[in-house]
């Protein structure tokens with residue numbers, strides 16, 4: 001079996017530490033670099049890394065991935081905060097390195113990926129849909145990347161089905177009481193000590209409610225998805241958004 005040489009960026013962080021352990025324990029993978037703040041990503045090629053996993057912070061992830069692409073290193077990215085404009089800039093970078101693959105995924109937990117897919121399937125059949133995400137209080141961004149992605153998928157499905165705005169008679173609300181508006185879908189963010197990463201999608205019709213809930217109790221829940229992506233990304237040049245694209249979900 002040939003060995004795949006892997007680097008981890010953000011290696012001192014909560015996710016980075018878990019990824020380092022997972023790569024060290026995974027058959028066929030070799031950890032060749034573990035970088036954090038102040039390490040030079042632009043010199044990573046010297047380590048022989050073929051794939052790099054980025055769990056850093058929204059303000060640096062684009063610069064990291066750009067540096068990886070320019071060195072011909074595939075990237076598996078879990079860091080949140082990607083905008084459409086930033087993704088377009090990556091596509092331009094990738095056009096100059098057509099053999100390189102980049103995966104950006106808001107959530108690597110298989111259950112979360114399925115929850116997002118189920119929510120998109122269900123969205124057209126319900127009058128109302130709202131998303132509640134619940135996380136540890138050390139999280140920097142709100143709402144979560146997963147909740148944004150979920151809300152965007154719900155909005156797309158509603159628009160394709162010709163559904164209009166959801167019923168909501170609110171005319172007076174305290175700041176933030178109705179959550180953030182993501183493409184017309186309300187998203188609520190809870191931060192609570194003891195939590196890891198959780199999401200509930202609430203779908204309502206007259207007389208019924210469907211609740212889709214996913215819980216990551218531990219960061220090991222993200223590792224099968226991360227390792228699957230590390231192994232698959234070399235055969236998938238260009239930009240891929242969402243782990244579902246690598247899971248053959250139909």
Ligand SMILES: NC(=O)C1=CN([C@@H]2O[C@H](COP(=O)(O)OP(=O)(O)OC[C@H]3O[C@@H](n4cnc5c(N)ncnc54)[C@H](O)[C@@H]3O)[C@@H](O)[C@H]2O)C=CC1
Nearest residue numbers: 010012013014015036037056060078079080105106107108
């Ligand atoms: N896609 C997914 O499945 C998941 C995504 N995340 C996302 O991953 C990101 C990281 O989350 P956590 O590990 O909880 O955060 P964290 O704050 O524990 O870790 C971030 C790490 O990045 C390091 N860092 C900062 N600048 C850097 C740079 N220029 N180069 C290399 N490292 C740098 C920090 O020193 C820190 O060690 C967040 O955006 C979070 O939302 C978190 C969990 C799962």
Ligand SMILES: O=C(O)C1=N[C@H](C(=O)O)C[C@H](O)C1
Nearest residue numbers: 080106107139144145146197
């Ligand atoms: O910061 C986290 O912890 C998580 N971040 C990702 C997100 O913002 O969606 C994925 C997961 O929710 C954990």
